[in-house]
Amino acid sequence: RVSQGGRNFNNTVGSNVGGTLPSPSPPVSSPSTRVEQGNYPPNSDRRLLRVEDALAYLEHVKSRFHDKPSVYNQFLDIMKEFKAQLIDTNRVIERVSQLFRGHTELILAFDTFLPP
Numbered sequence: 001r002v003s004q005g006g007r008n009f010n011n012t013v014g015s016n017v018g019g020t021l022p023s024p025s026p027p028v029s030s031p032s033t034r035v036e037q038g039n040y041p042p043n044s045d046r047r048l049l050r051v052e053d054a055l056a057y058l059e060h061v062k063s064r065f066h067d068k069p070s071v072y073n074q075f076l077d078i079m080k081e082f083k084a085q086l087i088d089t090n091r092v093i094e095r096v097s098q099l100f101r102g103h104t105e106l107i108l109a110f111d112t113f114l115p116p
Contacts, residue, residue, distance in 0.1 A: 049113065057109055064106060074099055089114075 065071040078095050081087045087095075100106045
């Protein structure tokens with residue numbers, strides 16, 4: 001397990017939206033998509049995750065690093081590598097935790113997409 005801010009991440013990905021971490025596709029905004037902190041379903045509601053939740057998270061990451069687009073692009077690259085099965089879940093967690101170091105809310109929100 002990887003720990004960040006007193007929170008533990010599991011080392012494996014179970015069922016969630018589409019059975020994988022959020023798609024690395026660029027986010028599409030919709031009127032119902034809100035990107036403010038805490039707009040993600042609580043961890044106990046993991047099975048209720050929707051594509052909109054993943055898109056909102058991607059938009060949140062993008063807006064948080066609006067002045068550092070390379071960070072957002074690195075995050076998308078990590079997701080692409082995972083989707084292509086070039087890296088495993090442990091490596092995704094490690095790299096995302098390192099990339100978002102100092103942004104605990106993003107790391108905790110990423111945890112929403114991992115299994116309990």
